[in-house]
Amino acid sequence: MASPNNTAAFQGSGDEVPEKRTSIGEVHHDDDDYGADTELKRSLSTRHLTMIALGSSIGMGLWLGSGLSLASGGPAGIFLGYCLAGSMIWCVSHSIGEMACVYPLPSAFVQWTGKFVDPSAAFALGWSYWFSYCITIANELQAANTVIKFWTSAVPVAAWISIWFVVIVAINVGAVTWFGEIEVVASSIKFGWIFVVIISMIVMSAGGAAYDAVGFRYWNEMAFTNGFKGFLSVMPTCIFAMSGSENSGLVAAETKNPRKSVPRAVGSIWLRLSLFYLLGSLMITINVSPKNDDLFGQEGTNASPFVIAYRDAQIPVLAHMMNAVILISVISTGSISGYGGSRTTMGLAYLDMAPKQLQKADKKGRPWYGLVPTFIIGGGLAYLNVSESGSDVFGWFSNLTSLFTLFGWGMICLSHIRFRYAWARQGRTAEELPWKSWIYPLGPWWGLIMCFLLIIVQFYLSVWPLGKSPNAVDFFANYISVIVIIVLWLGARAYFRGRWWVDIDSIELDEGRRFYKSDAELAEPKATGFKGVATKTMKAFFS
Structure with missing residues (x-):
């Protein structure tokens, strides 16, 4: 069933058709400021989405966690990891790009999973992913405390956690445009600084620092510090x-024109992958020994490997600047x-999987009913760092988050595969999509298979942890995420009953879809005069 449009669709600003059918089948009229079928404001631009895509995931995992990975996996282990x-997130991002242009929904992949895979899987994904976001808030807050310790230990841990928690909350309670601008600035700083890191560390490794030339010495001496198991552990x-x-x-749900913004954001993925992760990790492997006791998670100062490299090179200015960038x-x-x-x-509320109040947002587009519990849980978990070491808490949280993430990435790829199958099954062509991924179908299949394999790998590492004997504490600490997902999924199955898979032929492809002016124009035959006007009008009303 196609979404009804009217002649006003061709008079709106930009490319988007402002009238569309909602997920409950009624016609919904939007102006260009509001997201599809929600109270979120569409006030983020292509610039916001691109910069958020470039820098959103650059945090503790790279700047601090890479030290833990370097010690356990070695130079080759962390780089190959x-x-x-x-390669997985590149495939996942292409799947996101194709579906987000068609269905820019507030919880995106959760709603895609409910639409194309199974409501029970969407329930498990949504609530587990929400908890993953809470865990990440806690992990980043405790990371901020670790970063601050490079300068001073005079202030209690709980005080620093409280200070940075207030900062994070303040960013989110401002207008959505305020959030977007702050993230643009933060991403610009991170993106610009990586060039300083690459150039300076190449010079340092070549002998232009306080120590002799290093080159690939550590690769030759200990490429894998703990063999294949060490590689798996990273x-x-x-x-x-x-x-x-x-x-x-x-973020696509709050952008003015996803068809322009999302492909550009997806196109920037290769830049982030190559500059931040691949070249960034390579730089520390040619400057920092995996046996350095000061690496995060080791016996020394628990610092970032990037900071250690500058400190050992006796360039304190860059060490302090690096630490400041990590804090940001x-x-x-x-x-x-x-x-x-x-x-x-x-998104869960729109799927009837959460209280209806969670659908609400204020006039500035802030979903208070979702923000408050997210920050209460995330902030509360952060205080675990008061009584435990930062590296231990990081290990627990990163393992939990990585499993939730693998489940989420797998559902995104599976949703993309089934979306394309439903699209073709109902007589539509890939050329009708607002944006088409050029790595389909290999991309989503690669992402799905690798997610499944790595969940198995994590089970192996939970039963036989690196450097330890099998024990129940480590197993549940590292693998509880999968147990949570299974319990949520089976509980939802008992409630929803019915089919195990969404019936492909019953999927309403135009429900929740965002239409663009060119969608209607491409469907119109070439005609002029009164006949052309009549044809356009009929198409607008009955397409």
Whole structure:
């Protein structure tokens, strides 16, 4: 059933058709300021979405967690880990890009899963992902405390957590445009600084620092510090570091023109993967020994490997600047997690999987009913760092988040596969899509298979942890995410009953869809005069 349009569709600003059919079948009239079928304001631009896509996931996982990965996996282990994780998120991002142009919904992949896969899977994904956002807020807050310790230990841990928690909350309670501008600034700082890191660390490794030339000495001496198992152990941290990249799908619901904004954001993924993760991780492997006791998670100062490299090179100015950039990064990532958590609960409410109040947003587009519980849980978990070491808390949280992320990425890829199948099954062509991924179908299949395999790998590492004997504490600490997902899924199955899969032939492809002016224009035959006007009018009313 096509969404009804009228002649006003061709008079709106931009490319978008302002009238569309909602998920409950009624005609909904939007002006260009409001998201499809929600109270969110569409006030974010292409610039906002592109910069958020570039920098949203650059936080503790890269700047701090890479030290843990370097120690456990070695130079080759961490670099290959980022290569593998990067190939996955590249495929996932293409799936997001294609679907977000057609269905820019507040919780994006949660609603896509309910529409194309199974409501029970959407329920499990939505609530587990919401908890993952809460965990990420906690992890970034405790990371901020670790970063501050490079300068001073005089202030209590709880005080720093409270200070940065207030900052993250303040960013989210402002207008959506305020949030977008702050993230643009933060992403610009991160993006600009990576060039300083790459150039300076190449010079340092070549002998232009306080120590002799290093080159690829550590690669030759200890490419893999703990063999193949050590390589496997870096994958949760690599996945955690790249988690958040899928937030571009959530932001699409609040952009003015997703068909222009989303493809540009997806097109920037390769730049982020190559500059931040691949070249960034390569730089620390040619400057920092995996046996350095000061690496995050080791016995020394628990610092970022990037800061250690500058400190050992006796360039204190760059060490302090690097630490400041890390602080900005973790606060930015925590802020985005609050944004993502509140939008996820809103999407669940639209699927009747959460209280209806969560659908509400105020006049500035702030979903208070989603923001408040997200920050209460996330902030509360952050205080675990008061009684436990930062690296231990990071290990727990990153393992939990990486499993939730793998489940989310897998559902995104599976939703894309079934979306395309339904699209073709109902007689539509790929050329009718607002934007078409050029790596389909290999991309989503690669992403789905790798997510499944890495969940199995994480089970192996939970039963036989690196450097430890099998024990119940480590198993549940590292694998409880999967248990939570299964319990949520089976509970939802018992409630929803019915089919295990959404019937492809029953999917209403135009429900929840955002239409663009060119969609209608492409469907119109070439005609002139009165006949052309009549044809356009009939198409507008009955397409």
